Amino acid sequence: MKKEDTVKLISSDGFEFVVDKEAAMVSQTIRNMLTSPGSFAEREHGQVTFPEISSTILEKICQYFYWHLEFASGKDREFPIEPELTLELMMAANYLHT
Amino acid sequence: MKRKDQTCLVDLCVEKAIDNVKYLGDVSHVDHHMLERILPHCTLEQLMHIEKSTQGMDLSPITDKLWKKFFEKQFGINCTNEVVKKMKEKRVSFTWLQLYEAKVKKVAQTENEAVDRLAQRYKEEDARKQSRQIKTCTKLPPSKRRF
Numbered sequence: 001m002k003k004e005d006t007v008k009l010i011s012s013d014g015f016e017f018v019v020d021k022e023a024a025m026v027s028q029t030i031r032n033m034l035t036s037p038g039s040f041a042e043r044e045h046g047q048v049t050f051p052e053i054s055s056t057i058l059e060k061i062c063q064y065f066y067w068h069l070e071f072a073s074g075k076d077r078e079f080p081i082e083p084e085l086t087l088e089l090m091m092a093a094n095y096l097h098t
Numbered sequence: 099m100k101r102k103d104q105t106c107l108v109d110l111c112v113e114k115a116i117d118n119v120k121y122l123g124d125v126s127h128v129d130h131h132m133l134e135r136i137l138p139h140c141t142l143e144q145l146m147h148i149e150k151s152t153q154g155m156d157l158s159p160i161t162d163k164l165w166k167k168f169f170e171k172q173f174g175i176n177c178t179n180e181v182v183k184k185m186k187e188k189r190v191s192f193t194w195l196q197l198y199e200a201k202v203k204k205v206a207q208t209e210n211e212a213v214d215r216l217a218q219r220y221k222e223e224d225a226r227k228q229s230r231q232i233k234t235c236t237k238l239p240p241s242k243r244r245f
Contacts, residue, residue: 061107064107068105068107071105072105079105079107079110081110081111081114083114083117083118083121084121086111086114086115086118087111087115087122087125087127087128089107089111090107090108090111090112090115090128090132091127091128091129091132093106093107093108093111094108094129094132096107098106098107098108
């Protein structure tokens with residue numbers, strides 16, 4: 001995997017998740033950060049920090065990105081969401097336009 | 099198969115939250131537009147629990163219409179209209195949660211008074227029966243003496 005094809009997502013508690021750019025761009029917010037014109041730090045360094053998203057939630061979101069890509073390519077299986085994470089995940093998803 | 103627009107994570111979470119609405123408590127950190135989608139699926143008890151658990155955020159813009167529905171269901175449309183009329187006449191305004199709670203309290207109070215009245219009547223009736231009971235007398239009539 002080439003470095004330029006990946007992006008590093010950093011949670012509020014400092015965990016780093018390296019994911020495919022294609023997967024990360026499932027999020028409209030991340031897509032905008034990485035593609036908007038100008039030299040935004042996110043675009044230059046290929047990393048985005050989320051000071052309000054914990055590692056537990058960010059991990060789940062990364063799983064969702066890949067689930068979404070699989071789903072779009074025709075693989076129909078349910079995306080599991082733990083009840084205790086629901087509200088926090090919903091807020092993060094809302095922020096990420098996912 | 100689900101349509102593509104149904105795979106949005108926010109929607110999946112909203113669905114999950116609706117399925118698990120009984121576990122919801124403090125929702126003060128959740129956006130209004132998402133609560134608008136979730137809270138109408140609550141029962142009266144669940145909504146009451148959420149209201150009491152959510153301090154520091156006024157849920158009435160979302161829940162007022164829900165409480166009006168509960169009020170109407172429990173106390174009837176006539177009573178609801180009467181409340182609306184009274185509020186207009188007196189030019190006061192309360193949330194339907196406040197009105198619901200006040201009504202429940204009033205009904206409970208009326209019930210208690212009725213129970214007390216009934217208990218009092220039973221007591222009085224018992225006392226009346228008691229007073230009419232045949233009592234054995236221990237006093238003996240004076241013996242007839244022969245002179």
